[in-house]
Amino acid sequence: MGVVALVPAAGRGERLGYGMPKALVPVDGVPLLVRAVRGLLEAGVRHVVIAAPPSDVATVNTVTAPLAQAGGAVHVLPGGAERSDSVRLALEHAVREIPGTTIVLVHDAARAFTPPEVVRAVIDAVAAGHPAVIPVLPVTDTVKRVDPEGVVIDTPDRASLRVVQTPQGFDAAVLLRAHGSGLHATDDAGLVERMGVPVVTVPGHQDAMKITTKFDLAVAEALLVGSAARGAQ
Ligand SMILES: Nc1ccn([C@@H]2O[C@H](COP(=O)(O)OP(=O)(O)OP(=O)(O)O)[C@@H](O)[C@H]2O)c(=O)n1
């Protein structure tokens, strides 16, 4: 089973406003990207392809080199203008350069605290024969659809809604076809869905939240303090 993880990490992190690409922002001295890749390696992934901010490829190589020494192969290449471009570039690299790639995970560097159990659950479900697998959480707020003026259209039944996380896992050939389809979506499973391929869900985890804003970063720092305190008990 050849599992390769693609890590889109080329975003600018404008909403976080830290003055550097978000993937390199440290939490307790360790960049988000390093934490995300470490989680994948801990889950048993052996090849990780990182789409880095084009101006920071050398820095990303430097910060991730020690991870490769710890038993995984880490490949770094420049990402693209949009997240989907970064994923496509990393996918093309994986298919070209890593023989035997059969299962592909796509995992946001920004979801740096995703527990390895979530990664393993996604891999296991793809290995069991599902062509596309995503981790999800229930929606805890009431959600409304609104028109461009902000007037409510309706209230979808939240029992059928889910919040979607990463890693998203795919049969490699299916993901390659999805990225060559010319379709657009905000996540990789969205492309696969539009091709009519079934996408199944596994339970996500609150710690797999996407660090987007300063508030999210503060939550991540609190999570780390909490887990250090639990470890010391
Ligand atoms: N051109 C891009 C844009 C985003 N990403 C990655 O996709 C993931 C999800 O994107 P998001 O969290 O929205 O990050 P940013 O694009 O950096 O955020 P912002 O919109 O605030 O700049 C991140 O790991 C980000 O680095 C990427 O690889 N290439």
Ligand SMILES: C[C@](O)(CO)[C@H](O)COP(=O)(O)O
């Ligand atoms: C892939 C994703 O993290 C699933 O929730 C999300 O769609 C990424 O969205 P972004 O707007 O590119 O950050």
